[in-house]
Amino acid sequence: MTDVQVSTNRETWEQRADLAQAGLLKQYWNGKLNLFDNLSPCNDLCNEKFHYWWQAHGVDTLVDAYARTGDTAYKGYLANMYQGILDRNGGVLPNDFYDDMEWLALAWLRAYNATGEEKYKEAALELWEDIKTGWNEEQGGGIAWRKPQLDYKNTPANAPAVILAARLYKQFGKPEDLAWAKKIYDWQKANLVDPDTGFVWDGKNREGDGKIDKSWEFSYCQGVYIGAGVALYQATGDKSYLADAARTAQASKLRLTSPATGMLPSESNGDGGLFKGIYVRYLAELVLADPGQKESLELLVTNADSLWKYGRDEQRVMFSKSWAATPEPAEDLSVNLSGVMLLERMAALEKQGLLKQN
Numbered sequence: 001m002t003d004v005q006v007s008t009n010r011e012t013w014e015q016r017a018d019l020a021q022a023g024l025l026k027q028y029w030n031g032k033l034n035l036f037d038n039l040s041p042c043n044d045l046c047n048e049k050f051h052y053w054w055q056a057h058g059v060d061t062l063v064d065a066y067a068r069t070g071d072t073a074y075k076g077y078l079a080n081m082y083q084g085i086l087d088r089n090g091g092v093l094p095n096d097f098y099d100d101m102e103w104l105a106l107a108w109l110r111a112y113n114a115t116g117e118e119k120y121k122e123a124a125l126e127l128w129e130d131i132k133t134g135w136n137e138e139q140g141g142g143i144a145w146r147k148p149q150l151d152y153k154n155t156p157a158n159a160p161a162v163i164l165a166a167r168l169y170k171q172f173g174k175p176e177d178l179a180w181a182k183k184i185y186d187w188q189k190a191n192l193v194d195p196d197t198g199f200v201w202d203g204k205n206r207e208g209d210g211k212i213d214k215s216w217e218f219s220y221c222q223g224v225y226i227g228a229g230v231a232l233y234q235a236t237g238d239k240s241y242l243a244d245a246a247r248t249a250q251a252s253k254l255r256l257t258s259p260a261t262g263m264l265p266s267e268s269n270g271d272g273g274l275f276k277g278i279y280v281r282y283l284a285e286l287v288l289a290d291p292g293q294k295e296s297l298e299l300l301v302t303n304a305d306s307l308w309k310y311g312r313d314e315q316r317v318m319f320s321k322s323w324a325a326t327p328e329p330a331e332d333l334s335v336n337l338s339g340v341m342l343l344e345r346m347a348a349l350e351k352q353g354l355l356k357q358n
Helices: 013-028 052-069 072-088 098-115 118-132 155-172 175-192 219-236 239-256 270-289 294-309 333-351
Strands: 005-007 144-146 149-154 355-357
Touching: 013 052, 013 333, 052 072, 052 098, 052 270, 052 333, 072 098, 072 118, 098 118, 098 144, 098 155, 118 155, 144 155, 149 155, 149 175, 155 175, 155 219, 175 219, 219 239, 219 270, 239 270, 239 294, 270 294, 270 333, 294 333, 333 355
Parallel strands: 005 355
Antiparallel strands: 144 149
């Protein structure tokens, strides 16, 4: 393969991903709860709140490891998490947030593909049925963010739903799933994507005034819209979706990265700790689908090199909210998951021959 992006490393990215996954389990896994701790080190109140969507990304990250390595230990952790999430969520899968359910459905669908466990497929389909009830004609359509606020529509509740519906169609071939993917995508593009640049806005009508939150500029929103375009391209072969994704990738690089360093910003801890991880997961999906996306590949390499060199605690194998600075003494699960996601994506790019080690 020509035009290979060069990254100067000693270890392979696969080795780094292995170390990152081992660190994640060592520092965050809670065998009593069969879930990840919300914080490491965990204090007495660390797990008082159930971060449903953080755990969903924990599932997704374990799927990365199992799909890459075939190590049955990861399969065991996935089985434990399935039960742990049910136990913590009152014995059921759904909750009140449509975006949360979309993340868990995406994770269990990938887990089903990796393991063949039928219950994971059933979980994804059960969640999908609930997610579809979030569509209504307030604000001209779209899926609501949460059940108690059906007139507030945002990118986090719509773009991941496109990814899910498109993947369900590609795998199981039900035409209605493709119709859903296209309908949601069309609403998202018409309402929450800047037609001049392709930059993705966060939400609409949050305060009941019909206004769009254009000042909320998050890597998360760019990532899920990129992922939606890639997923629809993969489901249909229509390259216009891939072009949309590439346009947003370019716009997000210009708007969010440092002109001097090429680094993505810190988006704090808490929920924001996951934003960059989501972005790089789906930016890498774009590069894997279209290896000609050299600027996106360069962004991933720049940030991954910095994460490993500057944003890692080597002893604890934990990562920082800033991928250019050492971690704090305690870091949220969300923050660490983003670092692991980036390294797993680098391993995937490496496996496809898109990276060259010096």
